[in-house]
Amino acid sequence: MAVPRPLSEATTLRVGGIPGAWHIASDAQAALDALLVIRHAALTPFVLGGGSNCVVSDNPSTLGVLQLAAGEPEILSSSLGAVAVQVPAGMPWDAFVDWAVARSFQGIECLAGIPGQVGATPIQNVGAYGQEVAAVIKAVMAIDTQTDALVELCASDCDFAYRHSRFNSADTGRFMITDVHFRLHQNGEPCLAYPEVRRAALDAGACELWHVADLVRAIRRRKGMVVSPDDPDSRSAGSFFRNPIVDAVVADRIVSEFPDETVPRWDVSATGTSVKLSAAWLMERSGLYRGMELANGVRLSNKHVLALVTEDGASASGVVDAAIKVQCAVESRFGIGLVPEPVWVGFGNDAMLPAGAVRLEAH
Numbered sequence: 001m002a003v004p005r006p007l008s009e010a011t012t013l014r015v016g017g018i019p020g021a022w023h024i025a026s027d028a029q030a031a032l033d034a035l036l037v038i039r040h041a042a043l044t045p046f047v048l049g050g051g052s053n054c055v056v057s058d059n060p061s062t063l064g065v066l067q068l069a070a071g072e073p074e075i076l077s078s079s080l081g082a083v084a085v086q087v088p089a090g091m092p093w094d095a096f097v098d099w100a101v102a103r104s105f106q107g108i109e110c111l112a113g114i115p116g117q118v119g120a121t122p123i124q125n126v127g128a129y130g131q132e133v134a135a136v137i138k139a140v141m142a143i144d145t146q147t148d149a150l151v152e153l154c155a156s157d158c159d160f161a162y163r164h165s166r167f168n169s170a171d172t173g174r175f176m177i178t179d180v181h182f183r184l185h186q187n188g189e190p191c192l193a194y195p196e197v198r199r200a201a202l203d204a205g206a207c208e209l210w211h212v213a214d215l216v217r218a219i220r221r222r223k224g225m226v227v228s229p230d231d232p233d234s235r236s237a238g239s240f241f242r243n244p245i246v247d248a249v250v251a252d253r254i255v256s257e258f259p260d261e262t263v264p265r266w267d268v269s270a271t272g273t274s275v276k277l278s279a280a281w282l283m284e285r286s287g288l289y290r291g292m293e294l295a296n297g298v299r300l301s302n303k304h305v306l307a308l309v310t311e312d313g314a315s316a317s318g319v320v321d322a323a324i325k326v327q328c329a330v331e332s333r334f335g336i337g338l339v340p341e342p343v344w345v346g347f348g349n350d351a352m353l354p355a356g357a358v359r360l361e362a363h
């Protein structure tokens with residue numbers, strides 16, 4: 001067991017107090033052993049990855065933190081242009097992207113620069129610039145904390161959707177992911193579905209996967225979306241709210257209110273009845289702006305209105321207040337409830353959290 005330290009040192013928002021215990025596990029068996037110790041101490045197990053998609057409370061003394069050690073990808077098989085790769089949960093995600101593009105394995109090049117670990121990517125089905133991890137996940141290996149058995153969940157068992165899976169909905173906190181199996185494509189063309197990436201690739205004459213991954217990182221850096229000690233706007237959890245999916249009638253009403261603007265909207269159902277809107281656009285039309293101070297030490301990013309950013313002296317309760325303020329502004333202007341992306345960890349059951357917050361519960 002490691003000596004517990006403040007979780008603010010291990011989260012990208014840099015908030016979070018000292019947990020009840022802190023374990024580091026080298027493999028699945030060690031993770032299971034640590035789980036039993038955490039349970040014995042009547043603590044709630046919390047698997048901590050890179051800390052880039054969670055808001056940890058100021059007093060998480062009921063938590064037993066469990067971190068999984070990093071490792072290397074292993075190629076399991078390759079045939080007919082597809083390659084199956086098993087990756088340990090503790091490997092940093094961006095290092096895996098580098099590993100893949102260096103071998104001309106296609107499928108995750110536009111997910112370059114996303115912080116955190118491989119094992120967390122299925123949790124909210126990470127996505128960016130035209131790709132989602134669900135498209136290349138074949139299976140997830142995990143310890144099911146309801147039975148303490150090692151299980152293999154195939155992709156169709158994971159209930160993947162936009163920023164959604166069973167791991168951040170019905171089964172939050174139930175599975176400790178130990179490895180992820182990916183199916184990548186050998187020598188595939190880079191994905192240029194996203195206009196900004198396509199333009200950058202055309203300008204740079206980029207047709208190699210590694211080059212596109214680097215262009216994506218450059219685009220992300222300009223938006224404060226690559227964690228760096230040199231960029232105060234990257235002290236965040238990335239995009240803090242999901243893009244809301246609304247009824248087409250609601251989207252049409254908003255479009256008609258803004259006849260001089262192209263309102264960003266994407267049809268997400270075959271019948272055209274559900275539409276995804278841009279949370280950032282809604283926020284900016286609700287009186288919120290880049291750099292706006294929302295609570296003590298918590299503001300919106302200067303580079304991207306969708307990111308909540310902390311400064312020295314910020315607290316988790318300040319993040320809660322800031323997120324609620326954003327929700328109220330958008331709700332009162334448009335009648336739309338924005339739902340936060342991060343998982344809320346170590347808050348008591350009676351703590352007031354933003355509407356729709358996914359809480360880590362004891363299992």
Ligand SMILES: Cc1cc2nc3c(=O)[nH]c(=O)nc-3n(C[C@H](O)[C@H](O)[C@H](O)COP(=O)(O)OP(=O)(O)OC[C@H]3O[C@@H](n4cnc5c(N)ncnc54)[C@H](O)[C@@H]3O)c2cc1C
Pocket residue numbers: 012046047048049050051052053054068089114115116117118119120121123124125126127128175176177178224225226227234236237238239343360
């Ligand atoms: C600057 C910045 C940019 C970002 N950009 C994007 C983006 O473009 N697209 C996107 O989708 N996300 C983005 N994110 C969010 C975040 O990086 C991803 O969600 C990432 O996958 C979180 O990984 P993590 O290891 O940091 O998870 P953590 O924050 O450590 O954990 C998040 C949740 O996952 C659980 N978890 C972590 N590892 C495991 C495991 N092995 N088993 C079971 N549960 C686990 C935790 O318990 C917690 O509930 C961004 C974040 C930042 C700070």
